[in-house]
Amino acid sequence: MPFNIATFKTRALTAIVFVAVMLAGLLYNHWSFLALFSVIHFGCWIEYQKLVGLIDKDYQQIGIGHKYGVIILGWGLMLWLTDQRFSFGQTRLSVIGWSLFWVGLIAFILSELLLAKKINPKLWAHSVLGLVYISVSWGLMMKLYGSFLPGIEAGIEMGAAMEYYPWTIPVLLIASIWINDTMAYVVGSFIGKTPLSSISPKKTWEGTIGGAVLAVVAVTWIGTYLFPYPGPVMKTMLIISLTAAIFGTLGDLFESKLKRLAGVKDSGHIMPGHGGFLDRFDSLLVATTVLWVLFYFCY
Helix, strand or coil, X not given: CCCCHHHHHHHHHHHHHHHHHHHHHXXXXXXXXXXXXXXXXXXXXXXXXXXXXXXXXXXXXXXXXHHHHHHHHHHHHHHHCCCCCCEECCEEHHHHHHHHHHHHHHHHHHHHHHHCCCCCHHHHHHHHHHHHHHHHHHHHHHHHCCCCCCCCCXXXXXXXXXXXXXXXXXXXXXXXXXXXXXXXXXXXXXXXXXXXXXXXXXXXXXXXXXXXXXXXXXXXXXXXXXXXXXXXXXXXXXXXXXXXXXXXXXXXXXXXXXXXXXXXXXXXXXXXXXECHHHHHHHHHHHHHHHHHHHHHHC
């Protein structure tokens, strides 16, 4: 494909703006973190419903209560999973989230019972999959915010540091995914020959494996260099980087499968030259859930 300077400029400018917005949301404070992922949550849901509507035409006919009720339900679930730092005076945001969960659920149920021509379990299943795929993932991202690096909770210095840098785990996961994607592209460009999957023909086994190895080495080395307690930190960095490499790739393939079934190239066009929300966060959606589960059961 010939080099197109106009396309390159568009993609480069979009990437700069995207990184700036992400860093501001991730690092400024807990409210900016919540605002960032709330916007991402709504953006992913809008694109998911559009893709499912292209795959299953019946889904385009769901009522307004179903369509928006399930999104509000999911956002309420996400807010419910926030911790005590997300409060307005004596009122925890999690309490507000629980209320929104029920508002969305009631709107969803009433829409199906009163407005739908018939109950269609298949359409319910599409929305439930969206809740698991999108809302649960971003809710667990809220749980990862402010978490200690597993295995070193007893360290006074690290415990104090985590109060000042509560974004550590989410940023490490996102950085691992970005490093893995970049390294996979570079390695695949030079030596990639064997297609990874027919779902995404441009991905190769050589690029995927090479990117994963380089990402694990880079993230683990950086983590053990930046943080004390090298033994526990190395274990945690290995879990984060391997999760990003393996399940981030699976998340990318899952979203590619949805787009292929829908017959579209991109899930949206919010970021010129880079696609939509799902295109940018497909890897993180799956990796976040898996990482939380691993932390929960392994520590």
